[in-house]
Amino acid sequence: MRDTIPADPDHFEVNEINRVRRVHDRGRYDKATIHAFLDAAVACHIAYTIDGRPYCTPTAFWREGDHLYWHGSSASRAIRNQNKGLPVCLTVTHVDALVMARSGFHHSINYRCVMAFGTAHAITDRAEKLRLLDNFVDRIYPGRSKLIRHPNEQEFKATTLMGMEMETVSGKIRDKHVADEEEDYEAVPAWSALYPITQVIGEPSDCARQLPGLTRPDEMADFVPGTRLDELMTKTYRKTFGE
């Protein structure tokens, strides 16, 4: 897919696959922005094709460098097919606001999203897979892999860890307020506003079989009820992988 080494290591190359065509000023190709959108998320949607039919599956994922990782049951249809080396599109979306306008045409949603194209493959090296499975837990809950029981042989085999290099990527963002046709501001007496939307974590609910004396580990100090999930996931990501 990539014929040449990109001239700028801080940007993804723009090509016919990833070029943002509609409202192209919303397009983003710089790695700093794309990494920020990805690392603020815990879940994505992955598109893949089996027997000519497209599927769109939600799953948890994370990024390391220019690679994205996710996992699944070794027996699942999706994973068995991706395992063969399947082209996929992994998309991450943050919904940031509902935007009401004075015409239907200008109603909108503020969002940040990334579409990453690559070829999925299974991670088969044992040590690498174990290391990545630990990172998968720590990326959400810093330091947690050291506290929990490690995978037994059955669990290890039952889990397929998938990865892909981000071969072609685009980010897209709308972060504007109401934007109407000039004549509509005066002519249309409709109350128009923007409602921010955030995803937040609530109060933790302890496992009913918690051993006595256990409390939230210090490394999870950022898990404060009411915290935005995107901001929390950015913090936990950096705690685990650095800036």
Added chain:
Amino acid sequence: MRDTIPADPDHFEVNEINRVRRVHDRGRYDKATIHAFLDAAVACHIAYTIDGRPYCTPTAFWREGDHLYWHGSSASRAIRNQNKGLPVCLTVTHVDALVMARSGFHHSINYRCVMAFGTAHAITDRAEKLRLLDNFVDRIYPGRSKLIRHPNEQEFKATTLMGMEMETVSGKIRDKHVADEEEDYEAVPAWSALYPITQVIGEPSDCARQLPGLTRPDEMADFVPGTRLDELMTKTYRKTFGE
């Protein structure tokens, strides 16, 4: 795709496309559940294939009966290709909780999701398209189509409205607390808990060019800052389309 009329009109038929294989007790096929998951959402991800390459695009959508609708720029690559009658998978996901366990294997996310398979087509009938575009606005903001300027000819042509019959559908849900291997509850001294995740609307921010005297319409009384988006969208949906 459907060879026979389903025996039960309240359920989607289960076949090789939509059968939930992994953790199959999480599968849902009854229309009441699937409609509830869909109507609580404002956005979805749509998978489609162009030249053998899968794409996964986030977009706003809504349901009427067994049909799903979304829109896009008539000039966009995604819409131009779907327009031809393209198989798509439209997926809606609600992330409900992060679930920490005593092994990596049992860490999980609570979620509700729907995967709907069908063939996308453009709505070309003028009256039908106008009616649906109004519903698209009202589905989020009840009664708003009566307050705003209607599409002019240029906007009408620039917008392609897409629809599909849900030919094959599955829902899937995880709504459990921590579920560990029996021996791990005692053996692993790791604090384990569930963090609920909700998407909420915040305080509205008025358009800077609001005409004097305008306030939130009575039909939007459910837009109370702090309200969960899924509960709000369920209410606005029912206000517009009935129960």
